[in-house]
Amino acid sequence: MSLMLLGRCDGLCYEVRPTMPKKAAKKKPQPTRSEWAAVRGSQIHGRGMFAKKTIPKGTRVIEYTGERITKAEGWRRELARQERAGRGADGCIYIFELNTKVDIDGSVRWNTARYINHSCEPNCESQVVRGRVWIVAIGEIGPGDELSYDYYYDYEHYHEHPCRCGAKSCAGYIVKAPLRWRVRHAARKGKKKGARQAP
């Protein structure tokens, strides 16, 4: 069984900092806010984040924050999620792979960035900077546009994650850009097989 995690760990981002100072950790954290974007209903899935105004290229729109956990704990939570999804319950994935040792569980209430959906033609990307994850605009984003980034899911079990991003080049499934050709290839092969079997 494979882990389904957000983000793209290249193994280079070792510097890990706690998201909150120790003293503040006891207080209930307030939901993160962004001057650039707000949460509302999305046509892609559930709720999403939308630009409140023009967002210039390169802007750090919001931090993807959450609970910092070990890889082992990440595994445990992901397996529990897969079980829940198998029973038809909430199968949303919030665990972000920070580096080779640490994951961030972004399912916490205060992580507003958890609402950002995936797109096959995203306008943002996730960047790990000194142990923190930022959602950064990769081009200018117009007011009202939905923010999105590539969730970077692996090919394995791709059919469990249909994509509804609506982009022209949508692969039909949430799979990282470098592997989408495999999804398209499998779809073409499936069609040909179907055509041969038709009476």
Ligand SMILES: C[S@@+](CC[C@H](N)C(=O)[O-])C[C@H]1O[C@@H](n2cnc3c(N)ncnc32)[C@H](O)[C@@H]1O
């Ligand atoms: C981090 S949540 C995103 C926020 C979600 N829309 C919500 O309202 O909670 C990730 C989950 O959203 C859904 N999702 C995100 N992007 C999607 C897309 N392009 N197509 C279909 N479902 C998507 C999937 O269920 C995924 O596991």
Ligand SMILES: [Zn+2]
């Ligand atoms: Zn798509």
